[in-house]
Amino acid sequence: MNATLTDHYPTRLLAPGPVVPRTHPTVWGGADDGPLTAAELAAFDGSGYHAEQALLGPEEVRALQAEARRLTADPALRGDERTVVEEKSQEVRSVFEVHRLSPAFARLAADPRLAGRARQLLGSEVYVHQSRVNYKPGFGGGPFYWHSDFETWHAEDGMPAPRAVSVSLALTENHPFNGSLMIIPGSHRSFVPCVGRTPPDHHLNSLRTHSVAVGMPEQEAVTALAEQAGGIEQFTGGPGSATFFDSNCMHGSNGNITPYPRSNVFLVFNSVDNTLTAPFGAPAPRPAHIASRDFTPVARDAER
Amino acid sequence: MNATLTDHYPTRLLAPGPVVPRTHPTVWGGADDGPLTAAELAAFDGSGYHAEQALLGPEEVRALQAEARRLTADPALRGDERTVVEEKSQEVRSVFEVHRLSPAFARLAADPRLAGRARQLLGSEVYVHQSRVNYKPGFGGGPFYWHSDFETWHAEDGMPAPRAVSVSLALTENHPFNGSLMIIPGSHRSFVPCVGRTPPDHHLNSLRTHSVAVGMPEQEAVTALAEQAGGIEQFTGGPGSATFFDSNCMHGSNGNITPYPRSNVFLVFNSVDNTLTAPFGAPAPRPAHIASRDFTPVARDAER
Numbered sequence: 066m067n068a069t070l071t072d073h074y075p076t077r078l079l080a081p082g083p084v085v086p087r088t089h090p091t092v093w094g095g096a097d098d099g100p101l102t103a104a105e106l107a108a109f110d111g112s113g114y115h116a117e118q119a120l121l122g123p124e125e126v127r128a129l130q131a132e133a134r135r136l137t138a139d140p141a142l143r144g145d146e147r148t149v150v151e152e153k154s155q156e157v158r159s160v161f162e163v164h165r166l167s168p169a170f171a172r173l174a175a176d177p178r179l180a181g182r183a184r185q186l187l188g189s190e191v192y193v194h195q196s197r198v199n200y201k202p203g204f205g206g207g208p209f210y211w212h213s214d215f216e217t218w219h220a221e222d223g224m225p226a227p228r229a230v231s232v233s234l235a236l237t238e239n240h241p242f243n244g245s246l247m248i249i250p251g252s253h254r255s256f257v258p259c260v261g262r263t264p265p266d267h268h269l270n271s272l273r274t275h276s277v278a279v280g281m282p283e284q285e286a287v288t289a290l291a292e293q294a295g296g297i298e299q300f301t302g303g304p305g306s307a308t309f310f311d312s313n314c315m316h317g318s319n320g321n322i323t324p325y326p327r328s329n330v331f332l333v334f335n336s337v338d339n340t341l342t343a344p345f346g347a348p349a350p351r352p353a354h355i356a357s358r359d360f361t362p363v364a365r366d367a368e369r
Numbered sequence: 370m371n372a373t374l375t376d377h378y379p380t381r382l383l384a385p386g387p388v389v390p391r392t393h394p395t396v397w398g399g400a401d402d403g404p405l406t407a408a409e410l411a412a413f414d415g416s417g418y419h420a421e422q423a424l425l426g427p428e429e430v431r432a433l434q435a436e437a438r439r440l441t442a443d444p445a446l447r448g449d450e451r452t453v454v455e456e457k458s459q460e461v462r463s464v465f466e467v468h469r470l471s472p473a474f475a476r477l478a479a480d481p482r483l484a485g486r487a488r489q490l491l492g493s494e495v496y497v498h499q500s501r502v503n504y505k506p507g508f509g510g511g512p513f514y515w516h517s518d519f520e521t522w523h524a525e526d527g528m529p530a531p532r533a534v535s536v537s538l539a540l541t542e543n544h545p546f547n548g549s550l551m552i553i554p555g556s557h558r559s560f561v562p563c564v565g566r567t568p569p570d571h572h573l574n575s576l577r578t579h580s581v582a583v584g585m586p587e588q589e590a591v592t593a594l595a596e597q598a599g600g601i602e603q604f605t606g607g608p609g610s611a612t613f614f615d616s617n618c619m620h621g622s623n624g625n626i627t628p629y630p631r632s633n634v635f636l637v638f639n640s641v642d643n644t645l646t647a648p649f650g651a652p653a654p655r656p657a658h659i660a661s662r663d664f665t666p667v668a669r670d671a672e673r
Contacts (some may be wrong), residue, residue: 204588208626241545242603284508286626297627299546320624322512369515
């Protein structure tokens, strides 16, 4: 574990600890640094998220849908560690590192509509910490319990500060009833420590079932955040819509009994000034396809 | 099983059977028979449901909330067969026959805002086939898979025809994300036979976990109904809002990971011209607290 840096956000504790107020900024850039307006940046600072309808056009989405299908069906990837298969049905749930597996997703990661907003929010060059395609089937796709991604990335990957932003790009329609993303507004300002030491190779289980207790906040803490916020935000929208959200947002999603599956591309941009060190709460770092250790900045559009 | 009456809606089959078009009317009364307008009756005929915001006032709802709490906490009812307890947490999920257990719920069942609409829709006097209070907790309340209530009432209780209407009255806020009721519009016009013979005492399991296959439609049939309808309707609203829906509507609800629990009163009115016979698809009828065999009509307001 990390013994060289001060740990501003201790977690994976032996007993429940108090919520830690965030000490780092949320928005590091200004209105001159990218496509988001000053009002949009201020709103992101307060809520922790920014939603865009139709960030990508229908043609672009169709091409990405086809590419996602190709990757989940690729027999060469089936036994690969980058492919997460559901235990019961043996169906593919996620494919990781798609920005390295596929030129189409590499172009998407470098697209100024995505990377440009990330650079602006983080006030620096950015690199891709994680990328994946998710597929949540209809008729019983399971829930994802409340969690902060930064809590995991800090504890298990050694990310020092919450200076990272995620983009969830919809490839299918997000209805209110098919397990769409929920975020507690303003929760990114509170770091909720989780109880329980991280077992070795924890990610092999946590990515598959999400029913393990380590890395999950106490119900009381989630309730308090929702009460403070006065509610929960749920993100709906058509294919091509995108939600940008701070790495420390408390988020989750319900299960889905409807016939409508849900598929998205998930991209995490981290600041090049926030690169990974040793894990702060795990015996060993996770593999590079889950938490990249190649910190090469995403190329700017003009330089491609 | 029932050998005396023609079975218009065969179910609990040994192999998947075709969907049976409904032969009975949905709306049996006219605009002069009750509070619903001709337009509202026509809409119910087409969709199978009718939603009312604030059917009950805040004071009335508070009184019913207190009465519901009293019933779920009553130690005398704890070991009673009318109380359904969740296996894992041992928390009360439902209390049945509340219109007999409590004068407040008896008054609610006879309230013309509820019984009057039921009489109008069914074109006759009505009696209470089933009543219950449901409690679905936050942080992991489970889903209820798609089903038609009439399929169960026909197979297991001996209800001849879909001439019954249910009322779901909200005691808490129904958000889009805390497991609120979903109905496939127009599905009440198609009877979907279910596969699998009904085992003895099936209700002891089906009410508790809702994860058993008997009485559940095939995914293909649900998908076809949703495609035909062009979507799914989800019912949201504050405490005191109510959804009236036909007994053969295909409905269900997602699980709930949010901190917001969901509680409602569920009342089923059956026509006195549609009283129970022997079950059409089960070895023995279910107990009377689940399917009443007292067919005494709900008293009209003026007569109370």
